[in-house]
Structures are given as structure tokens and as C-alpha cells.
Amino acid sequence: MSLLLQQDVGPAYQDLDEKSVLQRIQSLKKRLTEKLLILGHNYQQEAVIQFADQTGDSLKLARYAAATKDKEFIVFCGVHFMAETADILTSEFQKVILPDMRAGCPMAEMVSLEELAWAWESLSRVVPKGVVPITYINSAASLKAFVGDRGGSVCTSSNAHEILQWAFSKGEKVFFFPDEHLGRNTCYSLGIPFEDMLVWQRDKPLGGNSAEDVKRAKIFLWNGYCTVHQMFRPEHVKMWRKRDPDIKIIVHPECMFEVVQAADYYGSTEKIIKTVNETPRGTKWAIGTEINLVTRLQKQNPDKFITSLSPFQCLCATMYRIKPVYLLWALDNLAAGKVVNRIKVEEPTAGPARLALDRMFAISG
Numbered sequence: 502m503s504l505l506l507q508q509d510v511g512p513a514y515q516d517l518d519e520k521s522v523l524q525r526i527q528s529l530k531k532r533l534t535e536k537l538l539i540l541g542h543n544y545q546q547e548a549v550i551q552f553a554d555q556t557g558d559s560l561k562l563a564r565y566a567a568a569t570k571d572k573e574f575i576v577f578c579g580v581h582f583m584a585e586t587a588d589i590l591t592s593e594f595q596k597v598i599l600p601d602m603r604a605g606c607p608m609a610e611m612v613s614l615e616e617l618a619w620a621w622e623s624l625s626r627v628v629p630k631g632v633v634p635i636t637y638i639n640s641a642a643s644l645k646a647f648v649g650d651r652g653g654s655v656c657t658s659s660n661a662h663e664i665l666q667w668a669f670s671k672g673e674k675v676f677f678f679p680d681e682h683l684g685r686n687t688c689y690s691l692g693i694p695f696e697d698m699l700v701w702q703r704d705k706p707l708g709g710n711s712a713e714d715v716k717r718a719k720i721f722l723w724n725g726y727c728t729v730h731q732m733f734r735p736e737h738v739k740m741w742r743k744r745d746p747d748i749k750i751i752v753h754p755e756c757m758f759e760v761v762q763a764a765d766y767y768g769s770t771e772k773i774i775k776t777v778n779e780t781p782r783g784t785k786w787a788i789g790t791e792i793n794l795v796t797r798l799q800k801q802n803p804d805k806f807i808t809s810l811s812p813f814q815c816l817c818a819t820m821y822r823i824k825p826v827y828l829l830w831a832l833d834n835l836a837a838g839k840v841v842n843r844i845k846v847e848e849p850t851a852g853p854a855r856l857a858l859d860r861m862f863a864i865s866g
């Protein structure tokens with residue numbers, strides 16, 4: 502998709518030293534302040550997120566974009582699906598810009614519209630009605646539109662519990678994609694037994710399941726995953742518990758079931774931030790989420806012991822593509838009256854995708 506579209510910014514930018522890049526961003530931000538909003542996802546590196554007017558997880562940033570009516574340019578320091586969501590929720594005169602088009606989400610790319618349509622069609626032959634489609638916000642706009650057209654909703658890691666409860670009140674079964682782990686962790690918290698959860702393999706007819714199993718199951722979980730959160734393993738939890746029995750473990754629900762079960766707490770990045778920030782000084786935390794957020798929490802809480810749950814560096818490489826130099830390039834162009842890297846979702850897709858997003862806002866407040 503977007504991965505080949507990034508223009509080479511050239512030596513005029515690549516050869517700049519970091520200090521002058523940061524100074525120039527700062528002064529352009531001041532110059533463009535009337536028209537400009539910079540949004541920064543919690544996983545962005547420090548050199549970038551320091552310029553964000555608002556930081557947060559997908560849900561918080563989507564809400565903020567929707568509520569911002571007066572800024573013409575929204576520079577989204579995050580990944581592609583987040584910029585698409587911001588474009589869907591903002592008005593026609595607003596332009597959403599992704600500083601580097603190569604910043605996609607590997608999980609979102611684990612399901613295409615064609616694959617989904619094929620799966621839905623084969624499922625509909627076995628279960629003709631009563632299936633509610635739910636997409637995690639980490640998905641392309643075309644998939645949100647697919648869901649919107651079929652009476653479903655978007656969810657985020659903050660509200661998956663409420664959205665799945667709603668879905669089960671609307672239909673007998675749920676088709677959940679693309680994150681198998683968020684789906685399983687949430688269903689478990691809702692008391693749904695494992696035998697009612699079927700993994701749906703995207704390249705197999707009926708997801709690799711028998712028609713009898715499909716008729717019996719309550720939820721189908723697309724076998725997508727986050728390449729970062731899958732790096733956290735149950736043995737990392739054991740290692741920290743053995744090393745320090747006082748340490749608390751908190752993880753993101755994109756982690757595998759065994760890790761979430763072994764942890765003390767789990768939740769969205771916003772929940773992780775709130776939980777860690779609000780605990781008393783001297784507390785100790787091993788955190789199972791992206792390393793830039795863990796490092797920021799360390800800096801913000803010098804009176805606590807904070808470490809990554811994994812001994813390996815769990816970095817989201819695509820989030821990390823948003824480098825200060827690309828932010829500078831995008832802002833330089835805006836100052837020169839040129840919009841580069843605009844993310845635009847055309848109305849035939851944006852309309853039903855907005856419907857699915859609005860259902861989410863209506864359900865989760």
C-alpha cells in the first residue's frame with residue numbers, strides 16, 4: 502500500500518545535524534501555529550513527541566482529531582491507519598499529513614479487503630445471519646467501511662470489552678479482526694469459553710475450520726498479531742517474578758493470552774501510563790509495551806524502578822520511521838504553501854467507515 506510512496510527528502514534534509522532539525526521544527530511550529538495541530542502517538546520517539554500538541558493512544562487521538570474544528574493541517578506522528586482515521590473524522594477543509602508514508606502498521610496489513618470479503622462470504626454460506634463484524638482500530642479505512650456497511654463497529658484496546666459486549670447483544674456471533682490476542686484476551690474477560698473461540702486463518706477456506714465448528718463457535722479471531730507485543734513471553738514474567746517478588750507487571754492486551762494472564766494488570770497504553778504514574782514512589786514495574794513509552798515512563802518517574810518486561814528491545818520499527826527530519830520536511834512544505842503526504846480517504850469509503858467509528862463512540866462514550 503503506502504510503503505513505496507515516500508519521496509526521498511534528499512541530502513538537503515538528510516545531511517542536517519539533529520540540533521538544527523529540532524530548532525527549525527520549533528520555529529516552523531510557531532510560525533504555523535494558527536493552522537497547525539501536531540498529534541503524537543505514545544510510541545513515538547522523544548525527539549518527535551516533544552513537538553506534539555496532544556499525545557495519546559489511538560482512541561484519545563481519534564477523539565481529539567474529531568473535536569478539533571479550527572486547524573487546517575493535522576500532522577499525525579503515528580502510523581497510516583491513525584492518519585486515515587483522523588481524516589475520516591475531520592472536516593473537508595482539514596488536511597491530514599503523515600510525515601513518512603512508510604509508517605504503516607504490520608498488524609493492520611495482515612488483513613486486506615479481498616481476504617476479508619472472501620472470509621465473510623465463506624462464513625455467510627455456513628452462518629447466513631447473526632454475525633457482527635468488529636474491527637480493531639488498527640486496520641485500513643476500507644475494512645472499517647466493510648464493518649460499517651454490515652452493522653458492526655470499530656474497537657480500540659481501551660474499549661474492546663464494551664464493544665464486544667455490545668456486539669454479542671446484537672448478534673449470536675462475532676467476527677473479530679485483525680488482532681487475535683486482543684480478541685482472545687477480551688473474550689476471556691467476558692467469560693466466553695475457549696471452545697467458543699475459533700482462530701480464523703486468513704489463507705484457508707472457512708479459516709481452516711469445519712462447518713460444524715463454525716456453527717458452534719461464538720467468535721472468530723483473525724490470526725493477526727502485533728509484531729512488537731508478541732515479543733513479550735511468559736518466561737519474561739517468570740524471570741522478573743524470580744528476580745524481584747515485589748515487582749508489578751503490566752502489559753498491553755495485544756500480548757499473548759499467557760502473558761496477560763501472568764501479569765498483574767493489563768490495558769491500553771493510556772491505562773498503562775495512568776497506572777504507573779499514579780502509584781506511590783518506590784514501586785517497581787516491568788512493562789510489556791513498546792520501548793519508547795517504557796523509556797518515557799522511566800524518565801517521568803525517577804522515583805520508581807521501571808523496566809521493559811523483555812530483555813530485548815521491543816521497538817515498533819514503523820512508528821520509528823517518523824523521524825524529526827521527515828517532520829521538518831512536511832512542515833517546511835506547509836510553510837511554502839505545499840501539502841505533502843496528505844492522507845485522504847475518499848467519501849465512498851470514509852462514509853461507512855465513519856459510521857463504524859461513530860458506533861464505537863456511541864457505545865463507549
Ligand code: SF4
Pocket residue numbers: 544580605606607608609639727728729730791817818819820
Ligand atoms: S506497536 Fe504493533 S500494533 Fe502498534 S503500530 Fe506497531 S506493529 Fe502496529
